Amino acid sequence: MIRHVEINSARSAAQSHFRTLRLGTPFQPRIDALGLKQDWYSWAGYRAPHSLWDEELEYFAIRSQAALFDISPMTKYRIEGPDAEAYLDRVTLRDVTKLKPGRVHYTAWCDDEGFVLDDGTLFRLSPTRFRLCSQERHLPWLLDSAIGYEVSVEEETEAVAGLALQGPTSFAILRDAGFVGVERLKVFDLAEFEHDGATVTISRTGFTGDLGYELFVPADKALSLWDRLMAAGELRGIRAIGYTALNRARLEAGLIVANADFTTSEHAIRTDRLRMPDEIGLGFMIDPDKGHFNGRRAILEARARKKLRHVLVGLEIEGNIPAEHAIVYYRKSQEVGLVSAAMWSPMAKRNIALASLKRPYGDTIVDDLWVEIYAMRELQYQKLMKRAKVVPRPFIKLDRRTANPPADF
Amino acid sequence: MKAWDAIVIGGGHNGLVNACYLQRAGLDVLVVEKNDWVGGAATSRELTPGFLYSNCSYVCSLFRPEIMRDLELPRFGLQVISYEGGAVFTRDGDYLANYRDHDAHRREFARFSKRDAEAYDRYSRDVTRQCRFIQPLLMRTAPDPTSFRPRDLGELLYLGKKFAGLSAEETALTLRFWTMSISDFLDEYFETDVIKANFALSGIIGTALGPMSPGTAYVLLHHYMGEVDGSVGAWGYARGGMGAVTKALAASFKASGGTIRTGAEVDHVLIKNGKAKGVVLAGGEEIYGKLVISNADIKRTFLKLVEEKELPDIFLRRVRNFKIRGSSGKVNIALDSLPEFPALPKDSPIYRADMHFTDSIERMERAYDDWKAGRWSSDPFLDMMIPTTLDPTMAPPGKHFMSCFVQYAPPKIGGRDWTDADRDGFAESVISQIAQYSPGFRDRIVHMEVRTPREIEAEVGLTEGNIFQGELTFDQLLFNRPVPGYAQYRSPVGGLYMCGSSTHPGGGVMGAPGRNAAAEILRDLAKPTLHMSPAHDVI
Numbered sequence: 001m002i003r004h005v006e007i008n009s010a011r012s013a014a015q016s017h018f019r020t021l022r023l024g025t026p027f028q029p030r031i032d033a034l035g036l037k038q039d040w041y042s043w044a045g046y047r048a049p050h051s052l053w054d055e056e057l058e059y060f061a062i063r064s065q066a067a068l069f070d071i072s073p074m075t076k077y078r079i080e081g082p083d084a085e086a087y088l089d090r091v092t093l094r095d096v097t098k099l100k101p102g103r104v105h106y107t108a109w110c111d112d113e114g115f116v117l118d119d120g121t122l123f124r125l126s127p128t129r130f131r132l133c134s135q136e137r138h139l140p141w142l143l144d145s146a147i148g149y150e151v152s153v154e155e156e157t158e159a160v161a162g163l164a165l166q167g168p169t170s171f172a173i174l175r176d177a178g179f180v181g182v183e184r185l186k187v188f189d190l191a192e193f194e195h196d197g198a199t200v201t202i203s204r205t206g207f208t209g210d211l212g213y214e215l216f217v218p219a220d221k222a223l224s225l226w227d228r229l230m231a232a233g234e235l236r237g238i239r240a241i242g243y244t245a246l247n248r249a250r251l252e253a254g255l256i257v258a259n260a261d262f263t264t265s266e267h268a269i270r271t272d273r274l275r276m277p278d279e280i281g282l283g284f285m286i287d288p289d290k291g292h293f294n295g296r297r298a299i300l301e302a303r304a305r306k307k308l309r310h311v312l313v314g315l316e317i318e319g320n321i322p323a324e325h326a327i328v329y330y331r332k333s334q335e336v337g338l339v340s341a342a343m344w345s346p347m348a349k350r351n352i353a354l355a356s357l358k359r360p361y362g363d364t365i366v367d368d369l370w371v372e373i374y375a376m377r378e379l380q381y382q383k384l385m386k387r388a389k390v391v392p393r394p395f396i397k398l399d400r401r402t403a404n405p406p407a408d409f
Numbered sequence: 410m411k412a413w414d415a416i417v418i419g420g421g422h423n424g425l426v427n428a429c430y431l432q433r434a435g436l437d438v439l440v441v442e443k444n445d446w447v448g449g450a451a452t453s454r455e456l457t458p459g460f461l462y463s464n465c466s467y468v469c470s471l472f473r474p475e476i477m478r479d480l481e482l483p484r485f486g487l488q489v490i491s492y493e494g495g496a497v498f499t500r501d502g503d504y505l506a507n508y509r510d511h512d513a514h515r516r517e518f519a520r521f522s523k524r525d526a527e528a529y530d531r532y533s534r535d536v537t538r539q540c541r542f543i544q545p546l547l548m549r550t551a552p553d554p555t556s557f558r559p560r561d562l563g564e565l566l567y568l569g570k571k572f573a574g575l576s577a578e579e580t581a582l583t584l585r586f587w588t589m590s591i592s593d594f595l596d597e598y599f600e601t602d603v604i605k606a607n608f609a610l611s612g613i614i615g616t617a618l619g620p621m622s623p624g625t626a627y628v629l630l631h632h633y634m635g636e637v638d639g640s641v642g643a644w645g646y647a648r649g650g651m652g653a654v655t656k657a658l659a660a661s662f663k664a665s666g667g668t669i670r671t672g673a674e675v676d677h678v679l680i681k682n683g684k685a686k687g688v689v690l691a692g693g694e695e696i697y698g699k700l701v702i703s704n705a706d707i708k709r710t711f712l713k714l715v716e717e718k719e720l721p722d723i724f725l726r727r728v729r730n731f732k733i734r735g736s737s738g739k740v741n742i743a744l745d746s747l748p749e750f751p752a753l754p755k756d757s758p759i760y761r762a763d764m765h766f767t768d769s770i771e772r773m774e775r776a777y778d779d780w781k782a783g784r785w786s787s788d789p790f791l792d793m794m795i796p797t798t799l800d801p802t803m804a805p806p807g808k809h810f811m812s813c814f815v816q817y818a819p820p821k822i823g824g825r826d827w828t829d830a831d832r833d834g835f836a837e838s839v840i841s842q843i844a845q846y847s848p849g850f851r852d853r854i855v856h857m858e859v860r861t862p863r864e865i866e867a868e869v870g871l872t873e874g875n876i877f878q879g880e881l882t883f884d885q886l887l888f889n890r891p892v893p894g895y896a897q898y899r900s901p902v903g904g905l906y907m908c909g910s911s912t913h914p915g916g917g918v919m920g921a922p923g924r925n926a927a928a929e930i931l932r933d934l935a936k937p938t939l940h941m942s943p944a945h946d947v948i
């Protein structure tokens with residue numbers, strides 16, 4: 001037994017990863033140069049910035065100029081084959097047969113009990129080729145679900161670099177950078193463009209509720225793409241940003257984050273934390289007429305038997321103190337839920353929040369809701385009981401996000 | 410003639426835990442230990458100058474933090490330190506590591522299989538759910554399902570409620586988990602041999618079963634439900650070796666007024682009119698006690714220390730049939746320098762982790778085949794580590810203590826007793842396996858302690874050298890441990906109690922049997938148990 005056998009060289013070359021616990025993304029040299037605060041966190045094992053130089057100003061770059069945000073750590077799967085459409089239609093909630101090539105949709109997928117495994121975006125790159133982007137990792141689930149379909153599923157997170165370019169001048173920057181035809185992209189459209197001898201996929205999508213685009217490029221063309229955008233954006237206020245700023249923008253847009261606003265099914269150790277799509281505001285994705293999809297039976301049964309126990313709502317809270325992780329009460333006394341994200345919205349000039357409530361609160365009973373805010377001020381909690389009103393999401397709606405053709409700012 | 414309030418037979422960790430709690434409740438307690446030192450299977454002895462070995466048990470995770478706190482063990486020198494993860498060396502010259510960092514762990518698995526790398530989260534979720542189910546049961550006396558006492562009904566209800574709280578899918582998983590083989594269980598998550606071997610090892614350690622034997626999935630759980638300071642599933646070293654645990658217990662016991670007599674082997678329990686009255690030592694000395702508590706395993710206790718006529722037939726038969734089979738040995742090695750493993754980068758944290766050479770479940774099962782045939786495994790499974798990479802107290806600087814847990818080693822060789830030549834052959838199987846991965850290993854050896862089931866039984870007293878005082882299979886757990894009807898630490902003999910790992914919740918240096926037995930004894934004496942912390946919350 002033992003050794004003197006030819007070792008798998010690619011596998012052994014990868015051994016050294018233990019020396020770098022937080023990997024850089026393909027954009028890291030540029031981000032490191034701009035990361036004046038050295039304020040990093042781990043995004044799926046990558047060194048990602050909370051903030052580069054000033055989180056307030058980074059937020060305003062999204063809303064006034066254009067912000068460049070590295071989304072490379074997002075999990076990406078390449079799904080391809082003659083059965084790719086049928087397969088994804090079976091795995092995910094929304095009707096994939098209605099997703100035309102060159103389009104993107106926001107979707108989610110569930111386990112057999114109808115509990116949400118994750119949400120994400122599905123890019124249809126051609127009739128038979130898709131890219132699925134998500135927060136968590138799902139390769140075993142996706143591969144097991146592919147049995148019986150002529151489809152291949154490949155994880156391509158490291159091979160593909162991603163950038164979000166978001167904000168009022170984002171269109172003008174892409175046009176000035178020479179992406180001819182980018183003006184034709186409507187919201188949720190995608191197209192492929194030439195870049196540095198390779199192809200960049202640009203979609204009019206984003207996580208900010210603003211005019212914006214997402215760009216995917218082979219990892220070895222990442223830096224030249226970054227430089228191209230920065231050069232084109234110099235006169236239009238382009239700034240690189242970190243997650244804190246993006247997180248504020250997404251909350252104003254009313255968008256949820258997996259494992260922040262709900263717990264994904266493969267990570268929920270406590271089974272009462274599991275959520276069906278209807279319980280986290282994703283019920284609109286369910287199409288009972290489209291044929292079978294994973295979780296369908298359980299979801300429809302829960303609907304029919306009224307067994308949906310939770311609801312995710314937008315709240316407007318009186319005052320201006322953010323209610324992050326505050327407990328929600330009915331009549332100031334009965335605990336009915338928890339705020340998962342909250343902020344004072346500069347764009348709406350309202351104190352907004354996302355909260356998960358136990359039905360019927362937030363569903364049929366929406367009056368007399370309160371949040372108890374524990375605001376730590378100079379080593380003392382200032383306890384505030386503030387009235388909360390259930391309001392529709394998104395909290396802000398910007399015409400420039402959907403304007404066609406998009407404006408210069 | 411003095412009569413002690415309680416006499417504890419055996420100064421192992423459970424005996425000492427039990428004695429500590431009883432002494433702190435105001436009893437006058439004597440611990441009698443046959444060896445000249447205390448510790449049982451949790452000892453650190455200096456067999457060659459300058460080197461301290463963890464002679465039997467070698468890592469710490471299961472020892473309940475409630476007990477450490479109650480008995481003030483930190484004050485008496487106990488310190489448990491977490492170590493790096495682990496690795497399995499593969500036969501092609503590579504290795505698979507377990508890193509503590511979640512993403513490094515995933516990247517490492519992805520070197521072998523991207524799919525398995527991403528399967529880990531679900532595996533970890535399911536195992537964690539099972540641990541959370543079982544953890545609250547560790548510090549409770551198992552209910553007697555045949556009894557109608559309110560307490561037993563209450564405990565049964567507690568168990569029932571825990572089950573009722575599970576979804577249909579979880580109930581199915583729990584029942585499967587408690588009965589299936591670790592190999593079958595892992596097949597539901599992983600596809601790569603070495604990754605399955607990496608997890609399967611926790612399913613066979615200390616058990617006379619192979620990874621393909623039903624019941625081994627639970628054994629894995631038993632190794633996962635411990636913690637180091639709240640980090641569930643983590644393992645650590647007791648600083649100064651595992652003897653530090655019992656040293657601290659002995660010091661705590663003495664500080665509260667307890668008495669220990671070493672070099673005092675019990676010949677039998679003194680029984681009059683069906684009630685224990687004390688013990689008779691090997692030299693004939695009689696020591697009287699109102700209660701006798703045995704830390705020895707139940708075979709040793711009831712087949713050697715108690716006369717057959719004192720015991721009911723059914724009980725005796727069940728004790729005889731109790732599965733407590735020898736399956737493992739131990740090789741402790743003093744090294745004059747740190748061994749090199751060419752497969753490992755020189756700066757790898759794995760030098761400070763546990764190491765293994767069995768890279769497939771198939772090889773583990775083959776090693777078990779040797780056991781069934783009455784031989785030690787020609788290609789043994791090793792759980793090997795070098796504690797001195799983190800603990801400076803066990804060897805001089807630059808020198809090292811290496812602990813090798815070895816499986817499988819049968820209680821008898823082809824039906825006859827082990828000989829010294831067998832022992833040397835067993836040691837050679839271990840050394841030659843290590844040397845295949847570590848050139849020059851033999852030249853570093855300064856001293857070696859080789860322990861087959863023969864040595865473990867002779868010195869520690871564990872029947873057949875079984876480290877858990879009885880297999881951790883579902884038929885021998887909860888209210889069936891050690892035998893039905895006697896799962897509450899009492900025995901058929903009045904005043905004679907059991908507190909060893911043969912009782913619920915079983916083996917490993919956990920201390921829970923000793924503590925739970927003390928709670929039952931104090932209940933019988935109508936003494937308060939305010940000095941015993943309730944089990945920590947599992948939230």
